[in-house]
Amino acid sequence: MKVIYNDGKTGECPKEEELHVIRHTAAHVLAQAVKRLYPHAAFGYGPATEKGFYYDIDLGDTKLSDSDLAAIEQEMREIVKANLPIKPFILSRDDAVKLMTERNEPYKIEHIRDLDENEPLSFFEQGEYIDMCTGPHLTYTKTLKAFKITGLSGAYWKNDSKNKMLTRINGTAFSTGKELEDFLKLQEEAERRDHRKIGKEMNLFMFSDEGPGFPFFLPNGMIIKNALIDYWHELHTRSGYQEIATPLIMNRRLWETSGHWDHYKDNMYATRIDDEDYCIKPMNCPGGVMVFANEPHSYRELPMRLAELGVVHRHELKGTLHGLFRVRCFTQDDAHIFMRKSQITEEIAGVIRLINEVYTKFGFEYALELSTRPENSMGSDEDWEAATYGLKHALDQLNLPYTINEGDGAFYGPKIDFHLKDCLGRTWQCGTIQLDFQMPINFDLSYVDENDDRQRPIMIHRVCFGSIERFIGILTEHFAGRFPVWLAPLQAKVLLVSKKSENYAQEITTMLKDAKIRCELDNRNEKIGYMIRQAQYTERVPYMIIIGEKELEDHTVSIRTRDSQTVTMTPEEFLTKIKYEVENRV
Template sequence: MKIIERDGTVKECEPEQELHVLRHTAAHVMAQAIKRLYPEADFAFGPATERGFYYDVDLGDTKLTDEDLLKIEDEMRRIVKENLPIKPFILSWEEAAELLKERNEKYKLEHIDDLSEDAVISFYQQGEYIDMCVGPHLCYTKALKAFKITQQSGAYWRGDKNNRMLTRINGIAFKNQAELEEYLKLREEAERRDHRKIGKEMELFMFSDEGPGFPFFLPKGMELKNALIEYWHEIHNRSSYSEVSTPMIMSRSLWETSGHWEHYKDNMYTTRIDGEDYCVKPMNCPGGVLVYKSRPHSYRELPIRLGELGLVHRHEMRGALHGLFRVRCFTQDDAHIFMKKEQIKDEIVSVIDLISEVYTKFGFKYTVELSTRPDDSMGSDEDWENATNALITALESKGLPYEVNEGDGAFYGPKIDFHLEDSLGRTWQCGTIQLDFQMPLNFQLEYIDENGSKQRPVMIHRVCFGSIERFIGILTEHYAGKFPVWLAPVQVKVLAVSDKNLEYAEKVYQKLSELGIRCELDSRNEKIGYMIREARQIDRVPYMLIIGGREAENKTVSVRDRATDQTESMTFQEFAERIQYEITKRL
């Protein structure tokens, strides 16, 4: 694929650059189509992104409909068919300003006001359309093979809510039609699996205008959440963690000592108590530090592993909120490990094993990323070098391949991030291991070594799920709501065919409940086919027990399996043993 640079050089495109160039060119073609259909349109920014491309445009009082988006897409196809050459040219700042004034492009004019007057500004032209841009682009519009406009939304100019609201038109482009169709197929499946839709259907959670970004968990959602927490307790008890709980609100001075006030205060909620400033915790770690500091420690106690399921609050912009994926309060499954320097490698390896076990349990593959020292870091060069080398040593000892993400560590230390891959091939950053020499120093943490001397411990911050709420959202989409038996909010639904069979159905339901199996009894006066479809397709229950006359007479149950949609007759005891085995083994 040939591309043209801003200086007019034509060359072969590097493979890793192809999608970006395609999508950047598609943004220009879309803008040209919009300008043809809406001559008064005034354009702001129109970049390519990892997910596609968009253009922010001021359309005055015009409100676009879905039909209008299709018209824009059709016009894009005409522009592609015209096979217009795409040619760059360069102007001085003064010449560029004059051209933009002539074309009445006030947003571009405002943009170049931010540039030095010594700047040389490049433009690209295709037919009658001219756009200020650094490129590169395709050489001809006909080289754009496969694209689609996907949606429209609102966007403030420069992201400032005090500025005018523009129309953001999004699209996607690929190298060929087959890739585009595969993307659209996955997108359709992702929409079908949307955790917000499934969560509403299954009555797992809700949101309210009275608390934007603050999720409400409904009874079935709490069953799911508690099952996850029970699993968390099991694996942490086995790994010798002690659970603690720390206050949600603590003094501002604590957060100043920890460094969060300097580095994170814009995302923190604050309040006044007794005339002093307090903060609602955005992280659990300072509380865990205070627990460690509450009494003296000997080297014989180390490592000390403190786990906490702490509710934290972080201020997120309202426009960024998205179901359970981006909320303002969530339960972080934290742990803080205090250890000697010589224990670092073994502890990190142990945490890697724990996180790997969790992701394997849910069927996730994962990749690993090592994030190094950021610009706003705390601490000495020596501590950062030692901390980073310790993480590298642990990763290499496990034989785990990893990518290095330069400068993206926490302000107090480098970190290992785990990116899991779901059933649709999407990746999510969840687990993290952060090595911290700074907080033990800031809080003057100590332990007594074998010689009776005071030493400073090293600290690990780590999470497995990340946020339990977000992890539930990920699991909901990963399984499309069809959670494994051990995790399902309702594990069995007992369906009575008619009132004649209700007495036996109630006995079956009661016995299941006594065994601790999460079950419901459906005794409505509905056709059995309807009740089965609802239990399988809406409630997504793993097992349905159909109780009719034959079952009541023979004291059996007809078991409908969600996975196979097959029905099998067996005794109650046989079914009870089967489902208890699956729950115990977490299948």
């Protein structure tokens, strides 16, 4: 693909950069179209992104709505059709400011002032439109073949909520129409898998206006949640964790000691009891710390791994709530590990292995991210350095690749985040491991070492699922509601062809129920196709057991799976198969 660079030279663009160039050019064409339709528009940033491109625009008092987008897209097509050449030029800083002043582009001027004095200021023009940009770009507008405006939203100038909100127009672009279509199909597939929709269809959970962001688990959802928790208990017992439960509400004093009152107050719910301030816990760590501090400890007890399925409440901004993905109340599969300095690497490695095992179970791939000290944090530089080194060292020892996210750690320590990837290639932050030197200091924790000296333990905070609610949301979308047998709310459904074989169907149902298989009998006077429709596509039952006269005669069962395959076997064979799958969580 031929592109033009800001020095005026044209050349072949590396394959992996093509999409970026196309989308960047699309952003310019979008801006040009907007400027034609709204001459008073002033432009902020208009970059290419992972999914497409956008342009942030100040439209003054003009309010755009979705219905305006068609006209903008149409104008973009005109610009493409006109096949304008795209030409770069370079200006000195002063001339650049002058040009942008003439063209009423205050945001561009601010942008210029943000740039390094020595940075060359390049511009690209196509027809009457000029934009400051490093390029490269397509050579002619006609080479922009496949694009689409996808939406409209507000966005803060420079992504800072203190700044003015601009209008963001989103779009996407590809090198071919086929790729654009595939992308849109994938979007549709994501919509079909939306856990809010599937959750409603399968009766997994609900929300009420009386508690926005506070999920209700329905009986079916509770089965999934409990199945996950059973699995979690097994893993943690095996891995040397002890389980605790700590109070949901504790005195404000505790939160002042932990640092939450100073660093996390805005997200905390508070209440008054007997004329004193209490807080509803947004995190479980202070509870875990108090359990540790309950009695003196010897170095022989370390590492001490205290696990807690803790229900936390956080006052998230209402605009951020999103199904089970972003709620105000959730269950963390938390654990706090108290240990000696020398145990850091091994403990972190152990946690990583555990989390890896969980994600592998569900077929998720994941990426690791190391987040360092944020601005609003507590503790000494030395401790932060030591903690950050501890995490890095563990990752390096295990030879795991990771990226660094500067300044994104928790207020008490740096963290390793697990970003898992679902079957549609989307990533979700779930597991996290945080190394904390602060909390033990704040609560003056200690243990006695082999020389009878008091030593300060170090803490790990960690979760595997992250939030069980969010994890269930992710599983729902990943499996499109077709949960593996061990998680499925209903594991088998007996579908009766006609009343003639009802006794046999009842017999099969009872056999499965006695074996603790979640099973129901559908003996309604309906056609078999009708019952399959509901069982397979709404309830998403892993196994439909069709019982008619044929099965009664042969003493068999016809097993239909969710991919519409049917096999016949004896009831005993089926029981063995399904029991194996449930017990081994396949």
